[in-house]
Amino acid sequence: MSNAADSRQIDRLEVNASWLLRLRWVAVVGQLLTIAVARFVIQVELATFPLLLVVGFTAVSNILFAFWLRTHTRLPEQVRVRRDPWVLAAVMGVDLLSLTTLLFLSGGPANPFTIFFFVNLALAAVVLPTRSSWWLLVLAIGCLGVLLVVHLPIPELNQPVGVNSANQLTLQQAGLVTAVALCAGVAVYFITRVTRELQERERELRLVEIERARSERLEALATLAAGAGHELASPLSTIAVIAKDLSGHLEGTDVPETVIEDVGLIRSELDHCRRILDGMASGAGQSLGEEMLPVTGQDLIDETLEGLRRRDRVVIDVEEAAACCSIFVPLTGTANALRGLIRNGLDASPNDALVNVEVALADDSLRISIVDRGPGMSPDVLARAGEPFFTTKEPGQGMGLGLFLTQNLLQRLGGRLDLDSAPDVGTTTVVTILVVRPEN
Numbered sequence: 001m002s003n004a005a006d007s008r009q010i011d012r013l014e015v016n017a018s019w020l021l022r023l024r025w026v027a028v029v030g031q032l033l034t035i036a037v038a039r040f041v042i043q044v045e046l047a048t049f050p051l052l053l054v055v056g057f058t059a060v061s062n063i064l065f066a067f068w069l070r071t072h073t074r075l076p077e078q079v080r081v082r083r084d085p086w087v088l089a090a091v092m093g094v095d096l097l098s099l100t101t102l103l104f105l106s107g108g109p110a111n112p113f114t115i116f117f118f119v120n121l122a123l124a125a126v127v128l129p130t131r132s133s134w135w136l137l138v139l140a141i142g143c144l145g146v147l148l149v150v151h152l153p154i155p156e157l158n159q160p161v162g163v164n165s166a167n168q169l170t171l172q173q174a175g176l177v178t179a180v181a182l183c184a185g186v187a188v189y190f191i192t193r194v195t196r197e198l199q200e201r202e203r204e205l206r207l208v209e210i211e212r213a214r215s216e217r218l219e220a221l222a223t224l225a226a227g228a229g230h231e232l233a234s235p236l237s238t239i240a241v242i243a244k245d246l247s248g249h250l251e252g253t254d255v256p257e258t259v260i261e262d263v264g265l266i267r268s269e270l271d272h273c274r275r276i277l278d279g280m281a282s283g284a285g286q287s288l289g290e291e292m293l294p295v296t297g298q299d300l301i302d303e304t305l306e307g308l309r310r311r312d313r314v315v316i317d318v319e320e321a322a323a324c325c326s327i328f329v330p331l332t333g334t335a336n337a338l339r340g341l342i343r344n345g346l347d348a349s350p351n352d353a354l355v356n357v358e359v360a361l362a363d364d365s366l367r368i369s370i371v372d373r374g375p376g377m378s379p380d381v382l383a384r385a386g387e388p389f390f391t392t393k394e395p396g397q398g399m400g401l402g403l404f405l406t407q408n409l410l411q412r413l414g415g416r417l418d419l420d421s422a423p424d425v426g427t428t429t430v431v432t433i434l435v436v437r438p439e440n
Helices: 003-041 048-074 077-104 112-127 130-149 171-250 257-283 297-305 320-324 331-348 379-384 402-412
Strands: 293-296 314-318 326-329 355-362 365-371 416-422 426-434
Touching (some): 003 048, 003 077, 003 112, 048 077, 077 112, 112 130, 112 171, 297 314, 297 320, 297 326, 297 331, 297 355, 320 355, 326 426, 331 365, 331 402, 331 426, 402 416, 402 426
Antiparallel strands (some): 293 326, 365 426
């Protein structure tokens, strides 16, 4: 059985066990009330003390059942999958035997509450696996057979009740109406509540599985991006070298100026491609095999600002504690990812606007906030931000992978990326990276 199937079965059994515990307490209270009404209101002669002993036994067994529910989750999943159905079957078997004993002491098959055998079996069909349900059915048939042979009779069951002599019901008939109503009410309430809760758990589990499958697809895409960046780096480098040599050979020759400009444009576009591929590789969490090493917050910011164009428009504010704290990251890859986020803020802001980068220490994490003065994002755009190949930039200005790959990198590092934006307000991008705690 797969881990997902094990988890689903365990979840279903735990929901059923929880509701069975509640229902057994309801049964204990109902049995006590029934004994009290029969003995003191209707004045039926009953073996009161033995009946109370049976009810007390059910209450004690339910206390033990509650203790088991609180402790069994510590067991391994494989053990729980094997053990849970048998524990529930044993509990419901005890309930059948308790009901049989109560009926034996109060009229046997003539007791209208014999119909509660149906409640126990209906609940067993919902709570237990098929095989256990059939075994309980066999047990119930055996118990009924015993009651047919031996039981303590209750003569009062045949006595009439009511004041209208023409339409008098016997106590047994009145009890049967009451028992059927209670039986149907308990069965409908319990089964509908358990079914509804199980459906909710199934929905939550499906959402978790969908999210996990999405994460796996995104991870595969990130790995593909890193591989593409690595594989294309070599041919692009070759083209760049050839373009540089060609540019040198053309200098001083009698060729149209447009040819030299075209060669320069080729080199410029090659540099642009290299930056994109470097961002793809580093954003995927690997910068060409870069090691994970402890670095300070100040080291990360210095590496991020290295080679950043339009540096004069970036205002850096690093708290002293954040500058000295240690984080465990691939320095070049993380710096490239942060540089991409700052570049996004610069692209979104007007040419004369500043982008603020605030670095602080919060809750054992390094918190880097990048605040731009751009047009901001609507709720719909903000909800899609970070999806692969989704971008609000003009065609040719971006592939829509930078934010996605940065999220992937941070997830690998145990960090996170949060966006806060609104139209005409700007965007605040918050990067959180866990701080490495010094060993004692």
